[in-house]
Amino acid sequence: MTQELQRFFNENEQGILEEILLHRRDVRGNHFKKDIISEENIDRILQAGLSAPSVGFSQPWEFVLIHNEETKEAVRATFQKENEKAVHQFSDVKKQEYIKLKLEGITEAPLNMAVFYKPKKEPVLGQTSMPNMGKYSVVCAIQNMWLMARSLNIGMGWVSILDPEQVKQILNAPSENQLIGYLCFGYTDMFYNKPELELKKWDYKKLQEEVVIQEKYT
Amino acid sequence: MTQELQRFFNENEQGILEEILLHRRDVRGNHFKKDIISEENIDRILQAGLSAPSVGFSQPWEFVLIHNEETKEAVRATFQKENEKAVHQFSDVKKQEYIKLKLEGITEAPLNMAVFYKPKKEPVLGQTSMPNMGKYSVVCAIQNMWLMARSLNIGMGWVSILDPEQVKQILNAPSENQLIGYLCFGYTDMFYNKPELELKKWDYKKLQEEVVIQEKYT
Numbered sequence: 001m002t003q004e005l006q007r008f009f010n011e012n013e014q015g016i017l018e019e020i021l022l023h024r025r026d027v028r029g030n031h032f033k034k035d036i037i038s039e040e041n042i043d044r045i046l047q048a049g050l051s052a053p054s055v056g057f058s059q060p061w062e063f064v065l066i067h068n069e070e071t072k073e074a075v076r077a078t079f080q081k082e083n084e085k086a087v088h089q090f091s092d093v094k095k096q097e098y099i100k101l102k103l104e105g106i107t108e109a110p111l112n113m114a115v116f117y118k119p120k121k122e123p124v125l126g127q128t129s130m131p132n133m134g135k136y137s138v139v140c141a142i143q144n145m146w147l148m149a150r151s152l153n154i155g156m157g158w159v160s161i162l163d164p165e166q167v168k169q170i171l172n173a174p175s176e177n178q179l180i181g182y183l184c185f186g187y188t189d190m191f192y193n194k195p196e197l198e199l200k201k202w203d204y205k206k207l208q209e210e211v212v213i214q215e216k217y218t
Numbered sequence: 219m220t221q222e223l224q225r226f227f228n229e230n231e232q233g234i235l236e237e238i239l240l241h242r243r244d245v246r247g248n249h250f251k252k253d254i255i256s257e258e259n260i261d262r263i264l265q266a267g268l269s270a271p272s273v274g275f276s277q278p279w280e281f282v283l284i285h286n287e288e289t290k291e292a293v294r295a296t297f298q299k300e301n302e303k304a305v306h307q308f309s310d311v312k313k314q315e316y317i318k319l320k321l322e323g324i325t326e327a328p329l330n331m332a333v334f335y336k337p338k339k340e341p342v343l344g345q346t347s348m349p350n351m352g353k354y355s356v357v358c359a360i361q362n363m364w365l366m367a368r369s370l371n372i373g374m375g376w377v378s379i380l381d382p383e384q385v386k387q388i389l390n391a392p393s394e395n396q397l398i399g400y401l402c403f404g405y406t407d408m409f410y411n412k413p414e415l416e417l418k419k420w421d422y423k424k425l426q427e428e429v430v431i432q433e434k435y436t
Contacts, residue, residue: 006408006409007237007241007409008371009234009237009238009368009369009370009371013234013237013238013369014262014366014369014370016227016231016234016235017234017235017238017266017365017366017369018262018265018266018366019225019227019231020227020231020235021266021269021270021362021365021366022269023225024269024271026271043426044232044236046426046430047236047426048235048236048239050424050426050429051239051240051242052239052361053242053244053361053364053376053413055378056415056420056421057413057415057416057420057421058421059421059423059424059429061429062429062430062431063429063430063431064430064431064432064433064434064435065430065431065432065433066433066434067433068433068434071433071434082346082347085346085347086341086343086346086347089341089346090341090343091340098343101343103343103344122309123304123307123308125304125308125316125319125321125415125420126321126378126379127378128300128303128304128307128379129300129303129304129378129379129380129381129382130378130379130380130382132353133378135350135354136353136354136357136360136398136399139354139357139358139361140357140360140361140364142354142358143270143271143357143358143361143362144239144361146271146358147235147239147365148232148235148236148239150227151227151231151232151235152227152232153226153227158271160273160344160345160347160348160351161344161346161347161348162347162348163347164347164348170434171434171435172434172435172436173434173435174435180354181354190224191224191225195271195275197274197275197343198275202274202275202343203274203275203276203277205277206268206277208261208264208265208268211268211277211279211280211281212264212280212281212282212283213280213281213282213283214282214283215282215283215284215285215286215289216282216284216286216289216388216389216390216391217282217389217390217391217392218390
């Protein structure tokens with residue numbers, strides 16, 4: 001491999017990546033528009049997922065593209081049920097904030113995507129000591145798609161208040177598949193300039209010095 | 219929020235993100251250079267991590283920056299032990315390929331980083347039905363850092379052939395912390411133009427149609 005083949009990124013390109021990282025948001029149903037996402041853009045989002053790193057190059061992912069309204073309604077019903085259970089877990093103060101939040105955009109988003117981890121029967125290079133690595137590879141694919149979508153000015157929301165087994169049943173998924181993420185994609189009327197839960201003071205933004213440790217814990 | 223505050227990304231910027239995604243590689247010790255990574259660049263990488271999405275804005279991450287050679291040697295020893303156990307799990311043909319691969323760059327990389335998931339005692343919004351969501355948030359931070367590093371022309375390798383409990387012990391980590399990724403960062407003499415395990419024919423690159431399902435499984 002010669003030096004000419006190396007891609008060297010410059011200051012301007014680094015700045016563009018930083019802007020995409022900073023402007024990526026979790027988008028919910030109150031901001032999705034109905035406009036269809038073109039096949040070309042769906043392909044660009046999927047290709048971003050397929051270029052993610054995977055442990056031992058196992059690429060242990062499957063992506064189910066969902067446009068069907070009945071499927072979305074069925075998934076939304078499991079959200080509803082799980083969300084009702086969830087709210088009771090929070091303290092009284094938090095509960096009042098919680099119920100005001102719109103936490104998904106399943107039926108409002110023109111495109112839903114269920115992303116599965118498909119375990120392999122054979123051992124996977126790099127996964128022998130840390131069995132979760134395959135699932136983490138799938139998460140890397142989701143994050144790549146999230147960033148690609150944002151660069152295409154398409155919002156994405158990750159819905160995790162769901163019973164994964166119910167979603168598998170709705171999608172007729174093979175029993176060995178494990179749901180990692182249920183994603184909603186669509187154009188938006190706006191993107192918040194900060195995380196919505198930061199703006200709504202659900203929690204504060206941590207500073208770098210709070211989460212960075214030098215060399216080892218004391 | 220007015221329309222003026224919205225960041226609209228253009229075709230050129232979308233293309234730059236795609237190039238960063240496509241040129242990101244897992245870098246191992248045979249390609250790391252000794253050159254120090256500046257504080258400024260370490261900060262840019264960490265800030266990319268801190269701008270990752272997190273479930274319920276929980277930001278459940280801690281990042282340990284490791285320059286110390288003794289610490290690296292100790293981590294490398296757990297790699298060695300786990301790797302010797304791992305090789306026996308593969309078939310005879312794969313075993314011969316496996317032992318030829320350089321699978322980490324712990325001591326060669328000027329900077330190592332252990333990334334932990336720190337569970338919260340209180341319930342976390344969005345994590346009530348899918349308890350792994352906090353760990354997945356940490357993976358999103360790792361993927362953001364990986365991409366930021368690549369844009370800075372810095373290589374990163376994710377080492378997963380490790381005993382996570384050993385690493386915690388070496389770093390004196392709190393018992394509730396869970397190791398998600400052990401990362402090696404450094405400048406490189408080259409980046410492969412495709413995943414190394416693809417070039418070395420460990421496995422083939424999956425096509426989009428192999429992993430994309432329309433609407434539901436049949």
